[in-house]
Amino acid sequence: MSGIDRSAPHLVLHHFPGACSQVCVFALEHAGLPYELRLVDLQSSEQTGDAYVAVSPLGKVPALVIDGVVLTENAAIQTYVAELRPQAGLFPRDGSPLTAGLRQAGLSLCGGTLHPIVRGLANPSRITEGDPEGVRRRSSALATKSFGFAEARIAETGWWFDEWSLVDVYLNWAVSVAASAGFDFAPFPTLAGLRSRLAELPAFRRMLEIEAQANATLALRRAAR
Numbered sequence: 001m002s003g004i005d006r007s008a009p010h011l012v013l014h015h016f017p018g019a020c021s022q023v024c025v026f027a028l029e030h031a032g033l034p035y036e037l038r039l040v041d042l043q044s045s046e047q048t049g050d051a052y053v054a055v056s057p058l059g060k061v062p063a064l065v066i067d068g069v070v071l072t073e074n075a076a077i078q079t080y081v082a083e084l085r086p087q088a089g090l091f092p093r094d095g096s097p098l099t100a101g102l103r104q105a106g107l108s109l110c111g112g113t114l115h116p117i118v119r120g121l122a123n124p125s126r127i128t129e130g131d132p133e134g135v136r137r138r139s140s141a142l143a144t145k146s147f148g149f150a151e152a153r154i155a156e157t158g159w160w161f162d163e164w165s166l167v168d169v170y171l172n173w174a175v176s177v178a179a180s181a182g183f184d185f186a187p188f189p190t191l192a193g194l195r196s197r198l199a200e201l202p203a204f205r206r207m208l209e210i211e212a213q214a215n216a217t218l219a220l221r222r223a224a225r
């Protein structure tokens with residue numbers, strides 16, 4: 001966290017390293033907002049316990065608590081942070097309805113289309129009581145189509161818009177989950193290069209450090225059990 005800003009609301013972000021909450025960590029870091037981080041250990045099913053369900057009834061990260069009010073849904077949290085700190089440049093802001101529509105299209109693509117697909121690639125047995133391999137194969141076909149669409153959209157500039165925005169950080173998260181699950185990004189070189197282009201941003205590097213630290217904390221917690 002950088003730059004204490006006394007005019008900001010009290011913010012608590014619930015997150016897990018490697019989860020889609022990393023986009024919210026990046027947004028808060030880039031905006032320079034003061035915030036607290038609370039780790040929710042998804043691997044130990046902490047999200048299903050009473051304490052976290054009282055915060056976020058669906059038991060999902062991210063959840064951002066804003067002066068005691070809970071905001072869930074990644075796209076909503078990103079939009080909130082961008083509205084709170086418009087000068088941070090998290091999305092382009094030219095006042096045009098088309099730009100606003102394209103922003104929503106990018107966020108919906110990541111949250112509504114790519115997220116379920118990459119979950120099907122990474123964790124198919126959570127989706128079916130039947131053959132997980134069938135889910136994985138189907139998810140792979142859907143990933144080829146949907147990542148192909150995203151690749152075509154970002155191929156010209158390297159970004160969803162002319163410059164980087166949170167949509168690219170969110171796309172990068174989906175790419176990283178799919179790649180870890182073995183999906184081949186060779187046909188999608190612009191998507192594959194997102195991580196190294198984003199790593200030029202200090203907030204992206206801080207997000208990676210925060211997640212590495214969180215992984216170390218989780219390892220210690222688990223070892224102590």
Ligand SMILES: N[C@@H](CCC(=O)N[C@@H](CS)C(=O)NCC(=O)O)C(=O)O
Pocket residue numbers: 019020021042047059060061062072073074075111
């Ligand atoms: N629609 C939600 C989905 C959030 C979500 O599925 N988060 C995952 C991590 S990437 C999670 O918390 N999974 C825990 C679980 O489903 O038990 C959003 O966009 O914020």
